[in-house]
Amino acid sequence: MDKLELNVTGLRNDLNKFTEQNNKTAQQQKLMGNRIDKIEKQLQSISNLYGDPNFIISELNERKKRKSEVVFYNVPESKKPAGLDRRDDDIEQVAALIPEDLSNKIPDIKVRRLGKPVQGKTRPVLLYTPSPATAREVIKINPAGDTGIKFKPSLTHAQQQHLNMLRTELNELIKGGDNKRAIKYINGVPKIVDKPELHAPREKN
Numbered sequence: 001m002d003k004l005e006l007n008v009t010g011l012r013n014d015l016n017k018f019t020e021q022n023n024k025t026a027q028q029q030k031l032m033g034n035r036i037d038k039i040e041k042q043l044q045s046i047s048n049l050y051g052d053p054n055f056i057i058s059e060l061n062e063r064k065k066r067k068s069e070v071v072f073y074n075v076p077e078s079k080k081p082a083g084l085d086r087r088d089d090d091i092e093q094v095a096a097l098i099p100e101d102l103s104n105k106i107p108d109i110k111v112r113r114l115g116k117p118v119q120g121k122t123r124p125v126l127l128y129t130p131s132p133a134t135a136r137e138v139i140k141i142n143p144a145g146d147t148g149i150k151f152k153p154s155l156t157h158a159q160q161q162h163l164n165m166l167r168t169e170l171n172e173l174i175k176g177g178d179n180k181r182a183i184k185y186i187n188g189v190p191k192i193v194d195k196p197e198l199h200a201p202r203e204k205n
Contacts (some may be wrong), residue, residue, distance in 0.1 A: 003036055003057045006114035025182060028167075028176050028177070030173055031172055031175050031176050032172070032176065034172065035169060035172035035173075037167070038049055055112075059156060059158055062156045063156055063159070066153070066154040066156060067129065067135060068129050068130065068131055068132050068134070068135050069126055069127065069128055069129065069135060069152075069153075069154035070127045070129060070135050070138045070139055070151055070152070070154060071114070071124045071125070071127075071151070071153070072094060072097070072124060072125040072126075072127060072147065072149065072150075072151055073091070073112075073122075073124050073148075073150045073151075073152065074091050074092065074147065074148040074149045074150065075097075075122070075124075075125045075149055076093070076122065076160055077090075077113070077117075077122055077123065078090065082117075086099070087111070088115065090111050091109050091110075091112065093125075094109060094111055094125060094127055095109055097141070097143055097149065098138065098141065099128075099141065102134075102137055102141070103121045103132050105129075105130065105137075106127075106129055106130065106138075107133065109127070110127070110128040111125050111126060111127050111128070112125070112126050113125055113126075114126055126154065135153075138151055138193050139152065139153060142200070148183055161181075162190065163190050166183050166191070167183065167194055170183060170192055173192075180194055180195050181193065181195065182194075182195050183193060198201065
């Protein structure tokens with residue numbers, strides 16, 4: 001009887017483990033299904049646009065223009081009334097973030113805030129530069145201190161859609177337990193790639 005009871009207990013434990021595994025598998029399948037649905041909808045939306053020759057021409061022109069633009073995030077907004085004084089404050093802040101050797105390439109700084117003012121939110125600042133090469137140099141700048149200010153490329157709506165699609169896909173992968181992926185720009189195009197493996201440092205002889 002003791003052996004039978006032990007066998008029953010062991011089988012019950014195994015059954016509980018299988019049930020738990022099946023529940024996890026079902027949850028992962030649901031997450032995967034939701035992820036596929038979202039990606040299919042986004043792909044359909046993008047493919048519909050890309051099939052239009054007028055859209056393609058417009059998109060290419062817009063991307064060419066934006067290559068000379070840089071978006072500054074988390075630059076504090078001026079407390080002055082809307083107008084030239086407020087813009088002058090933005091110009092002064094942006095100028096202070098650009099090193100002197102690089103500021104010589106942007107003698108006439110032109111900026112504008114993106115979007116409508118919202119209480120409690122900081123709007124991004126769009127900086128116009130003379131060339132794509134200058135814009136790339138600005139993007140490489142690492143602001144000093146813990147300001148939270150970041151410099152990013154200026155993206156078209158289609159590029160933003162594509163990046164959001166990748167972020168959605170990456171978030172679903174992480175929810176499913178896959179933490180070995182990341183978004184990386186390859187030749188200027190964001191893609192989901194495997195994270196590089198971290199190797200332990202070699203011991204010195």
